Amino acid sequence: MVLFLAGLGLGLAGGVAGAVLPRSARLPAAALGGATASVVAFIAAARVLVSGHVATAASGSVLPFSGVRLTLDPLGALFVATTAAVGLAASCFSVGYEAHGPKSRVTTATLPLFLTSLLLVPVAASVTTFMVAWELMALTSLVLLLTDHRRRAEARAAAQWYAAMTHLGAAAILLGLVLLAAHAGGQSFAVIAAHARAMPAAVRSVAFVLVLVGFASKAGAVPLHVWLPRAHSEAPSPASALMSGAMVNLGIYGIVRVGGVLLGGTVLWWWLVVAAIGVLSALFGAVHAAASSDLKRLLAYSTIDNMGLVLVGVGAAGALVATGHRTLADLAMVAALFHLVNHAVFKGCLFLGAGAIQHATGTRDLDRLGGLVHRVPVTAGLVGVGALSIIGLPPFNGFASEWLLLQGFLRGFGDPSAATMTVSLVGVATLALTGGLTAAAFVKALGIGLLGQPRSDGAARAREVAPSMLAGMAVLAAGCVAVGVVPGAVVPALRRAAQLGLGLTAGSPSPIRSGMSLDLAGLRGAIEPALLLGALLVGMAVVWGGARLVAQRSPYRSARRAEAWGCGRELQTARMEYTATSFAEPLQRVFADVLRPDHDVEVTHAVESRFFPQAVRYHRRVDDAIERSAYRPVIRLVSAWGALARRVPNGSTNRYLAYGFVALVVVLVVLA
Amino acid sequence: MSAALYVDALDLGAGAVLVCAVTTLWRRDLRANVSLLATQGVALGAVAGVQAARTGDAGLAVVAVLVLAAKGIAIPKLLSAVVRRDPRSRETAPLVNVPASLVAAGMLVVVAFLASSRLTALLPGSTARLAPLGLATVLVGFLVLVIRRKAVSQIIGLLLVDNGIALVAFVLTAGVPLVVELGASLDVLLVVVVLRLLAARMHTRFGPVDPDQLRELHD
Incomplete structure (x- = not known):
């Protein structure tokens, strides 16, 4: 725990350094603070995840509601570790990004503070500590969102939407938690968890619905998602990566923590509601991502989509626990958390990549990009890794978690309970449909954005971005590949968190045998991504070698190559190319009832x-x-x-006096 | 003096205070209003003096003198200096016309009597039965504040409210402590001085003062 507190201290120090140091030292110092805080917090969280020990810290409380209470348990540690991974990358990235962008002392100083508050939320162990951390997170992210407010009216509008939605959400969460604390007779999470079973069912349900509204809005779940596409696309890219890779996760964290851990969530309909919201979000996000031609907006809608999938997984797991299928619930929860972690890694990478592309070309409109794979090959390659991960292709990490989710849903069919069967069925359908739509969206992003000819001068003049920015993206891209090739390495940690989240006993047998492979014990299903990768590489080598061989033996190998008649390609210009808008047009036509395009x-x-x-x-x-x-x-x-x-106030003194006078007379008459 | 005479004298003084307030609503000439205010101040001082003589309280006697000096002489003098600057010293366009405002005043007096019925029931047979007159003065003063537009008229309204409060204090409790009265009187004097300076400044800058025009400062 000392290690973790040291991490928080480093983050704060980074924020202070960013605020007070002279101009030249400000940026590296703040980034260093953020990066070291991430590394230290990651180590502290990893130790908890590996050992399963719970660490706590509490300050003495002088006044009621004033003490700070922190607990680092496996569930919280999973989110801390995820946040730290994205935080490290975003901190590295920010050095190069902010050095050439609009120079703002406030932004430089706030980024480490935002990261620190993100690390603090999952370890808060009392209602007041949690709400303070939660509001700090909202406030710092709002400040970051306003970075560009002078130049862009969209940023101001986004900030208004975000401020309104996050405040309404926080109010709902506060009401729910206060309701629980009042019935438990204490505000620490341990006390609430101990008394939750004895509370009246109505109180528990009202509290759950209240916190669900708040947390679902933070997770960007439909219909409370309206702030997300605006905020994520208008914030500076390191902040977007943190918001999309870490902040939205905390909405899921809140639902699992309060619904599963504090309330012991055994009420079936709660989880059915969660799953229903998830299905809506996944489909809505995927359709909009497929139709969007603004790169960051596309990524933001894809965040809604992926959070929806995680919510379906969490909802299915909760419903399975409520109907008594613990092994399957375990599997679904592990899959949901796995997807959440993977989403954080690849979406962080993609948002940083979008920032790098915007930095290099001056635009993020896909219709104006193109040809980047030749001009900025490293950036394009890293973005490609992220995009292949999100589509869910082996050997990247998206494949492993989507496979697990799909397995979890498919196994749910075997259950006689109508509710869980329906959830599983809908889950499979959702996963299939969103998988296809996501593939379309990212084929568009890769094909239109990176390949072909440049569609604007900015894209034609693109230069590779600073090494620090590439390093930030590379950290996450390496994570995509590592987790994708050896998914078994993270599964035990995910299981610890999942069991805590579901309120299961620690000793139950694992549904997943993990080593190099993922093997569903007794459920007949296994993948070995490392083998897949090997097969893939061998296959590519064979095809390439075969092609070379055939070419060498070909009688035409010395033939001169030239365009025969050109076939109209002689004068090919960028204007003849497919654009993102035209690529999305058929899908948009199919989903016209949902999208209602103008x-x-x-x-x-x-x-x-x-x-x-x-x-x-x-x-x-x-x-x-x-x-x-x-x-x-x-x-x-x-x-x-x-x-x-x-x-009412029209500026007339007489009218103001009259208000007071009428009030006085009314009071007198009432009292008389 | 006999007890009955005291009571009659108190009745007369308190009645005069209210009559002056209502008459202020009737007259639109600011000079007349200022002299009505002076009369009201004298009447208020007389009420305090009679109470002092009845209870034999030396402190209250000092208060009575102070009230007479401040509300009967000093404040009206300050105000008449402002009024004399303005040649058209009439409240030309009150928000409510005179007959309507007199009817409103009558209703306010009824409200005052209704509202203070419990207050008077606390001490039957004492001077507390005069408290409704003080409350009525407060309400009428407030009405003046609401319906008159000129700065001087509003100062007068404020002073009417203050006089009403003082009257309630004198008849309800057997005298106000000297310190309290001193503080209140000084406050009011200060307010009048400030308002007078402000009104004079506005007059030199913008001509005749009509606070209603301040509406343009809105937004």
Whole structure:
């Protein structure tokens, strides 16, 4: 625990250094603080995950509600370790990123503080400590989001949305936790967990629904997701990586911690609700990601999609525990947490990559990118690793966790209970559909963004980014490959966290035999990613070698190569290429009912004749249908109410006096 | 003096205070309003003096003199200096016309009597039965504040409220401690001085003062 506290101290020191040091030393010092804090916290968390020991620390409390109480248990340690991994990469990346971007002392100093608060949330062990850490996280991320507020109106709008949503969420969480603390007679998590079974069922359910609203909004679950695509795409890239790789996870953490650990979650419908939200989020996020042509927005929607999958897994695990299928529940929970960790790693890598691409080309609009694989090969390669992971191809980590999730859902069919069977069925369908849509989205990102010819001057002039930025991305890309090749190495740690999250006893037999391979004991299912990788490499070598051999023996090997007639390719320009918008068009057509895109075709005719169009302009915009139908009316109502309220103070002294006078007379009459 | 005479004198003084307040609503000439305020101050001082004579309290006698000096003489003098600067010293456009405001005043007096019925029931047969007059003065003063637009009128309204509070204090408790009265009087004097300076400054800068025009500062 001392080690972990030292890590928090280093993070704070980084923040202070970023605020007070002179200009030249500020950035490296802050990044160093963030990076060392990540490394130290990772080691502390890894020790807990390996040994299973629980470490605690508590300060003396002078006043009621003033003491700090921290507990590093395997569940919290898993999230600390994940955050630390992304934090290390983001800190490295920020050195190069901020050195050339808008120089802001506030941003430099806030990034390590944001990281520190992210590390603090999973170890908080009392209601007050948790809420303080939670609000620190919200506040620092809001500050980071406002980095670009002078130049971009979108950043200001995103900050407003984010501030409103995160505050409503925090209020709901606070209400739920306070309700539990009041019934338990104490605010430490241990006390609440000890008294939770004796609480009335209604209290437990109300508290769970309240915290679910808050945590689901943080995890970006539909329909509380509206802040996420805005915030994640407008924040500076290191902050986006932390938000998408670490902050959204804490929403899942909160649901598991409160629903599973504190309340002992054995109520079936809670978890069915969680799974239903997850299904909605996964599909909604995947469809929007497939239709999006802004790189960071695409990544943000894909975060909603992946968090949805994790929620389905968590919901299925909870439902299986409630119906008494502990082994299967164990499997589903491990799979969900595994996917969460993997998502953090590859999405962190991709957001950093998006930052690097934006840095190199000046744009993140896929329609204006292209040809980057020749101009910035290292960046393109690292982004490629992240994209292949998220699509779920072996030997990368996305494959391992999606395989586990799929296995968990498929095994759920064997269960006679209608509820869990339905969840499993829907889970399989969701996983299949989102898998396909994700593949489409990232084929678009890779194919349009990295391959082909550059579609703008910025893309044509792209130069490789600073080594520190590449190092940050490489850390996470290496994680993608390592976890993907040897998934068995992390499974025991995931199991410790999963069992704690489900409230299962530690001694139960593991459903997953893990070594180099993943082997589902007694369930007949196994993968060996290392072997897959070997086979893949051998296969590639054979194909390549065979092709060479055939080419050498070919009678035409000395033939001169030239374009025969060109086939129209002689004059090929970037304007003949497929764009991201055109790539997404068929999918957008299929899902038009969900996406409700706005099309606009504007034709300018020649003055002489209307038969000769001079210019055709096509404009497409995909708004968030949920935002339009559910949020806009509420916002309009609140604005109207606000406009009405502004008429009350009209500047006339007499009117203000009259308000007081009328109030006085009314009070007198009432009292009389 | 006999007890009955004391009671009559108190009745007269307290009644005069309220009548002055209501008359302020009737008259729109600011000079007349200032002299009504002076009359009210004298009446208030007389109430305090009669209470002092009845209880034989020396402290209260000093308070009575102070009230007479401050509210009967000093404050009206300061105000009349402001009024004299302004040639058109009439409240030309009150927000509510005179007959309506007099009707409102009548209703406020009823409210005051209703509201303080419990207060008077506490001490039957004492001077507490005059408390409704003080409360009515407070309400009428507030009404002046609400419906008049000129700065001087609003100062007068504020002073009416203050006088009403003082009257309640004198009739409800057998005299206010000297220190309290001194503090309150000085506060009011200070307020008047500040407002007077402000009004004079605004007058030189913008001409005749109408706080309603401050609305333009809004937003």
